[in-house]
Amino acid sequence: MNNFEFFNPTRIVFGEGEISRLSSLVPEKARVLVLFGGESARKFGTLDEVKAALGDRHVSFFGGVEANPKYETLLNAIAQVKDENIDFLIAVGGGSVIDGTKFVAAASRYPSEPMQMLKKAGSDLKEAIPFGAVLTLSATGSEMNKISVITYAAAKAKMAFFSETVFPQFSILDPVKTFTLPPRQIGNGIVDAFIHVTEQYLTYPVNAKIQDRFAEGILQTLVEEGPKTVEQPDNYEVRSNLMWAASQALNGLIGVGVPHDWATHMIGHELTALYGLDHAQTLAVVLPSLLEEKQQQKQSKLAQFAERVWGVQQGSEAEKAAQAISLTREFFESVGVKTRLSDYQLDETCIDPLIKHLSDHGMTRLGEHRDIDLDACRRILQRSL
Structure with missing residues (x-):
C-alpha cells in the first residue's frame, strides 16, 4: 500500500425529512444564496422546504445551473453573491449544482480573475464561502469531496479544480428527493x-x-x-x-x-x-x-x-x-x-x-x-x- 493522508470534514445528514435540519446547520445570522438547476426543485417543493427550514434568515435564489455547469453562468451567481453580501451558500441538486456552488464559493473570495483559479486547478486557493448541499441526484459524490468540474463554453473545455476549502460543511441526503428523477x-x-x-x-x-x-x-x-x-x-x-x-x-x-x-x-x-x-x-x-x-x-x-x-x-x-x-x-x-x-x-x-x-x-x-x-x-x- 502506498503512503497516504486522508481528510474529509463533511457532515452527512441522511434520511427522509432531514431538510428540516437546515435550521440548526446554517448560522442564525447567515445571508444565504440557494443555487439550483432546473425547475424540478421548485415544482416538487424542495426549494419551499429549504426556505421554510431557513426561517427568518435572508435567503435569495439563483437558478439555471446547467447539467455541465458553465463558467459563464456561474459568473452571474458570483455577482449576486457580491451584490447581496452573501456569506453562506446552499446547493440544491446533483453533482453539477454542487460543483457549480463550489466554484462560486471559491471564486467569490478569490483575489484574481476566476479563470486564473481554474487554470491553476485551485492550487492557490486560501478560502471560500462556507456552503452546504441538499442532494437530489445520486451520481458524482460531489456532496462529500473537494472536487469541482466546470465547463468553459467559450473554449469547449471542462476544467477541474481541487481544494480543501470547498468541502461542503454538510450534505443532506434524503433518498425521497430522488423519487421523481427520470x-x-x-x-x-x-x-x-x-x-x-x-x-x-x-x-x-x-x-x-x-x-x-x-x-x-x-x-x-x-x-x-x-x-x-x-x-x-x-x-x-x-x-x-x-x-x-x-x-x-x-x-x-x-x-x-x-x-x-x-x-x-x-x-x-x-x-x-x-x-x-x-x-x-x-x-x-x-x-x-x-x-x-x-x-x-x-x-x-x-x-x-x-x-x-x-x-x-x-x-x-x-x-x-x-x-x-x-x-x-x-x-x-x-x-x-x-x-x-x-x-x-x-x-x-x-x-x-x-x-x-x-x-x-x-x-x-x-x-x-x-x-x-x-x-x-x-x-x-x-x-x-
Whole structure:
C-alpha cells in the first residue's frame, strides 16, 4: 500500500425529512444564496422546504445551473453573491449544482480573475464561502469531496479544480428527493458512481486489501441495486443504498494508498465538451474500450474484479478479465446507458477533433502509468465506435 493522508470534514445528514435540519446547520445570522438547476426543485417543493427550514434568515435564489455547469453562468451567481453580501451558500441538486456552488464559493473570495483559479486547478486557493448541499441526484459524490468540474463554453473545455476549502460543511441526503428523477438520470448516476470506483480500483495491485474490499462492496451494491433503482422509482431502501454508494465512491476513502487511472474521465470530458453527451454516457462509451485496450496490463485486477464482483470463477486469468469487461458493458446497457459512439449518432469523423482537444488540453499521457498517449486514445475511440 502506498503512503497516504486522508481528510474529509463533511457532515452527512441522511434520511427522509432531514431538510428540516437546515435550521440548526446554517448560522442564525447567515445571508444565504440557494443555487439550483432546473425547475424540478421548485415544482416538487424542495426549494419551499429549504426556505421554510431557513426561517427568518435572508435567503435569495439563483437558478439555471446547467447539467455541465458553465463558467459563464456561474459568473452571474458570483455577482449576486457580491451584490447581496452573501456569506453562506446552499446547493440544491446533483453533482453539477454542487460543483457549480463550489466554484462560486471559491471564486467569490478569490483575489484574481476566476479563470486564473481554474487554470491553476485551485492550487492557490486560501478560502471560500462556507456552503452546504441538499442532494437530489445520486451520481458524482460531489456532496462529500473537494472536487469541482466546470465547463468553459467559450473554449469547449471542462476544467477541474481541487481544494480543501470547498468541502461542503454538510450534505443532506434524503433518498425521497430522488423519487421523481427520470430513468435517464438514474441510469447515468449509477454508471457515474460505478466508474468513479473503477478509476481507483482497476489499476494494479498494491496489497491495499481494505480499499479493494470497500471498492468491491460499492460495485456489488451498484450491480445488485442499480436495475432495481430504475425499475422501482419509489423504493426507499433501494434508493438509500444507491445514494450512499455514490457518496462513498468518491469521498476519498477508497482512493487512498492506491494508484488511480482517470483516463476514462479525461477522454469522456472531451466527448461532453465537443458533442454534448451526458457525462455518464461518455464514461459508458469509453471505459469498456479502454479496458480492452489495456486488458493485458490491468489483467490481474480485472480478474479479481471478475471473481469478486461478477462471481466469475471459471477460466484463465485472461478469460476472466475479458468476461469482466463484457459483463460491465452489459450492466451499463441494463440500466439504460448505451456504450457505443454510434448509439449517439457519432462515427469515425468525431475522432480527429477529440484527439486534437486532448492534445490542446495537455491530455497526452493518461492512466495510472501515464502510458495512454494520443495513439492509444485513438485506438480506444475506434474500439468505441
